[in-house]
Amino acid sequence: MTILADLLSTVFERRLRRAPELQDDRPMPELTAKLLGATGEISGLSVAQVIFDRFERMEDAEKLDFFRHLAVDLNISASRVREALSDYEAAPTKATYRAFMAASEPPRQELVRRMNHVSGATGALVRMRADLLRLGREEPELQALDLDFRHLFASWFNRGFLVLRPINWSSPAAILEKIIAYEAVHAIDSWEDLRRRLAPSDRRCFAFFHPAMPDEPLIFVEVALTRGVPGSIQTLLAEDRAPLDAHEADTAVFYSISNCQQGLASISFGNSLIKQVAADLAVELPGLKTFVTLSPIPGLTKWMTEAGIDFAASEPDVLRRCGAGYLLHAKRPDGQPLDPVARFHLGNGAEVHQVHGDADTSPKGRAQSAGVMVNYLYDLSKVSQNHERFAATGEIVASAEVRSLADAVEKQRLKDSA
Incomplete structure (x- = not known):
C-alpha cells in the first residue's frame, strides 16, 4: 500500500466513528x-x-x-x-x-x-x-x-481511490470470513478449504478496498501459480495436490473473481484488478510468462438446450466444440457476446485461448456449462489493442485452436439447417 493510501485510510477510518x-x-x-x-x-x-x-x-x-x-x-x-x-x-x-x-x-x-x-x-x-x-x-x-x-x-469509487491489498492466511479473521461469504464462483466449504487457497506458496489472493470502507472488500481475485495452463478446476483445487515453489511457476491463473458489494453492481473494478495484479506478479516473479483465467461459461447449457443439443449425452470433445462455438458466435441483439463472463474478459482486452471439457465436474459446473471451462489469455502487450478492437467492432480475438473448434460447430449447424 502506498503512503498516500495509508493516509487516506487513516482519514476515512476516523470518519467511521458513528454518532449516537x-x-x-x-x-x-x-x-x-x-x-x-x-x-x-x-x-x-x-x-x-x-x-x-x-x-x-x-x-x-x-x-x-x-x-x-x-x-x-x-x-x-x-x-x-x-x-x-x-x-x-x-x-x-x-x-x-x-x-x-x-x-x-x-x-x-x-x-x-x-x-x-x-x-x-x-x-x-x-x-x-x-x-x-x-x-x-x-x-x-x-x-x-x-x-x-x-x-x-x-x-x-474510481481507481484512484482504491487500495489493492493482498489477502493471506495471516489477514484478520473478519476479512477472511468475508472472503468465504463473498466467494461467488467456487464455493469455499470450510476454513481448511480457505487455507488451501491462501497459505501455500503457489497461491495468491488480492482485493480492492476503499478507504471509506476499510474492512469491506469490494472485489477480490484468487490466483494459482502453475507450470503450464490448467484445464480443470478440480485439479487446481485438489486437496492432495503438491504445492509448487512460486519461483518455479511460469503461469498465473486467475480462477475466481468475485464482486462483494451488491450495491456497487455495474461499477467496474475487475478490469483494473486483473491488470494491476498481473503487473505486480510479473515484478515479484519474473519467471511468470503467461497470465490466464480458468473461467466458467455460465450460459452454455441453456444455449445448447435451445439449440437442441443433448449436452448430458455429449462427449467432452463435442462439448469443447460447442463451448467454442457459443463463445465466438452466440450474440445478444446488440452484437455483444451472449456470455456475461466473455463480455467482461473480452472487454478487458483478453483473448479466448483454450476451451476444456470435463473441466468443472461439480454440480454447479455441470448445470451451467456441462463441465466446460475456458482460459482467457491476458497478454499484457496486447490487451489495449484487443480492447480497442472489441470496443470498436466487436471483434473477438481467439486462438487458432479455438477458432477451429468453433468453425466445426458452425459448419455442423449450417449442415443441419440445410
Whole structure:
C-alpha cells in the first residue's frame, strides 16, 4: 500500500466513528428538504444521520416510498432545463452554463452527496443502493434514480481511490470470513478449504478496498501459480495436490473473481484488478510468462438446450466444440457476446485461448456449462489493442485452436439447417 493510501485510510477510518442514534419523528420528505436547505455543517450532519437511522429500520414498503420520493419529488424540472439550455444557447457564458448545470442535476444527487458527509455513510449508501436494485426493477422512475447513484459511485469509487491489498492466511479473521461469504464462483466449504487457497506458496489472493470502507472488500481475485495452463478446476483445487515453489511457476491463473458489494453492481473494478495484479506478479516473479483465467461459461447449457443439443449425452470433445462455438458466435441483439463472463474478459482486452471439457465436474459446473471451462489469455502487450478492437467492432480475438473448434460447430449447424 502506498503512503498516500495509508493516509487516506487513516482519514476515512476516523470518519467511521458513528454518532449516537438521533430521534426525529418528522416525515422523510421534511428531513430531505431540511438537509438540502441546511447551511450549517453540524445541523446537516444531524439530519443526514437521522435519515440513515430511519432508513435502516424501514420495511421494504417504506423503503420503496422513500425511493419514490427521491425519484419523483427530487427529480429535475424539464421546463427549467429547457429554459436554462435556451439561455445558454442564446448567450454561452459562465453564468448561463452554471445555471444550466444546476438545472440539469436533480436535487437528489446533492442530497446523496450531503448524506455522504456522515461517518460510515459511504457503506450505508452502498447498502441503500442494493435495496434500490432489489426493490426498483419494475419501476422506470426508480431505474432513473439508480443512474444517479451510479453516477456518484463511479466518481467515489474510481481507481484512484482504491487500495489493492493482498489477502493471506495471516489477514484478520473478519476479512477472511468475508472472503468465504463473498466467494461467488467456487464455493469455499470450510476454513481448511480457505487455507488451501491462501497459505501455500503457489497461491495468491488480492482485493480492492476503499478507504471509506476499510474492512469491506469490494472485489477480490484468487490466483494459482502453475507450470503450464490448467484445464480443470478440480485439479487446481485438489486437496492432495503438491504445492509448487512460486519461483518455479511460469503461469498465473486467475480462477475466481468475485464482486462483494451488491450495491456497487455495474461499477467496474475487475478490469483494473486483473491488470494491476498481473503487473505486480510479473515484478515479484519474473519467471511468470503467461497470465490466464480458468473461467466458467455460465450460459452454455441453456444455449445448447435451445439449440437442441443433448449436452448430458455429449462427449467432452463435442462439448469443447460447442463451448467454442457459443463463445465466438452466440450474440445478444446488440452484437455483444451472449456470455456475461466473455463480455467482461473480452472487454478487458483478453483473448479466448483454450476451451476444456470435463473441466468443472461439480454440480454447479455441470448445470451451467456441462463441465466446460475456458482460459482467457491476458497478454499484457496486447490487451489495449484487443480492447480497442472489441470496443470498436466487436471483434473477438481467439486462438487458432479455438477458432477451429468453433468453425466445426458452425459448419455442423449450417449442415443441419440445410
